[in-house]
Amino acid sequence: MSKQTKPLVIKIGGAILEKADALTALLKVIAELKNQPVVLVHGGGCVVDDMLCQAGFATEKKNGLRVTSAEQMPIISGALAGHVNKVIVAQANSLHLNAVGLSLADGNMVKCVISPLDLGAVGEPKASQSKLLDNLLKGEFLPVVSSIGALESGELVNVNADDAAVVICQLLNAELLLLTDVNGVMDGSGNYLSDLTEQDAKLLIQSGIIHGGMTAKVNAAFHAANQLRRSIAVASWQAPEQIPSLLSGANVGTRIIPELAA
Numbered sequence: 001m002s003k004q005t006k007p008l009v010i011k012i013g014g015a016i017l018e019k020a021d022a023l024t025a026l027l028k029v030i031a032e033l034k035n036q037p038v039v040l041v042h043g044g045g046c047v048v049d050d051m052l053c054q055a056g057f058a059t060e061k062k063n064g065l066r067v068t069s070a071e072q073m074p075i076i077s078g079a080l081a082g083h084v085n086k087v088i089v090a091q092a093n094s095l096h097l098n099a100v101g102l103s104l105a106d107g108n109m110v111k112c113v114i115s116p117l118d119l120g121a122v123g124e125p126k127a128s129q130s131k132l133l134d135n136l137l138k139g140e141f142l143p144v145v146s147s148i149g150a151l152e153s154g155e156l157v158n159v160n161a162d163d164a165a166v167v168i169c170q171l172l173n174a175e176l177l178l179l180t181d182v183n184g185v186m187d188g189s190g191n192y193l194s195d196l197t198e199q200d201a202k203l204l205i206q207s208g209i210i211h212g213g214m215t216a217k218v219n220a221a222f223h224a225a226n227q228l229r230r231s232i233a234v235a236s237w238q239a240p241e242q243i244p245s246l247l248s249g250a251n252v253g254t255r256i257i258p259e260l261a262a
């Protein structure tokens, strides 16, 4: 692995686990990315929905973000940092990817504060220390990171997985791919947009054309794009063979365009 190669953070939504062979297909593409350090950040919202429902909890979301009570945290952390994380790690290791499962709090990578959006035990993540990831990447491991974080006080918090991917990208000054179950962001006619500015995104969110989990994703992507001053791709995990061309700048999915401050 070249020390100069910028790491690539790939975020996958939980729905990939519900589509037979989709995760394996993506992992095979990752295995073929030569000399490219990769960190996989995953969600699992649909698994959390199922587990909360089985435990008798109702699911409430605001703009795609789960309102999280302290009583729900054992189930949510068990689903994301436990079940989903270990399924991905085991599958990656069956393809000899040298995967290691982590959460945001491991190695003090990320510190969280309670989100100001009145969502309960939901964390707003801040990049802290990259040493653990630097060492894992140097050792040619594949870090697989869940979106469970912790407050300075030690309490666990639930972090939206797109926000988790953005903070890991900031931590490593990495490239970021947000892979989801659709080909990108759609406009009001159902056409995929090849690029999206923040001004247009605000209008699409106000009119409800961008809604639910896509709102959280687009907001997270602008946060990253504006801070890193480069575009961020939102594309589908259903076509992982497109990842190499996406990395070389091909028009795949929707590019989230940064506001270029004067």
Ligand SMILES: Nc1ncnc2c1ncn2[C@@H]1O[C@H](COP(=O)(O)OP(=O)(O)O)[C@@H](O)[C@H]1O
Binding pocket: 012, 013, 014, 015, 043, 044, 045, 064, 162, 179, 180, 181, 182, 184, 185, 186, 187, 209, 210, 211, 212, 213, 214, 215, 217
């Ligand atoms: N304008 C839009 N364009 C594309 N998808 C949208 C849009 N608005 C809402 N969505 C929904 O957002 C979903 C992706 O968000 P989410 O379910 O949170 O994905 P992930 O789990 O990959 O983070 C899509 O499956 C789609 O149903």
Ligand SMILES: CC(=O)N[C@@H](CCC(=O)OP(=O)(O)O)C(=O)O
Binding pocket: 012, 013, 014, 015, 042, 043, 044, 045, 046, 048, 064, 065, 066, 076, 080, 122, 123, 147, 158, 159, 160, 161, 162, 213
């Ligand atoms: C605060 C918040 O919304 N947390 C998310 C974390 C998982 C997630 O984001 O999963 P996807 O990427 O599959 O949507 C949740 O509880 O669903």
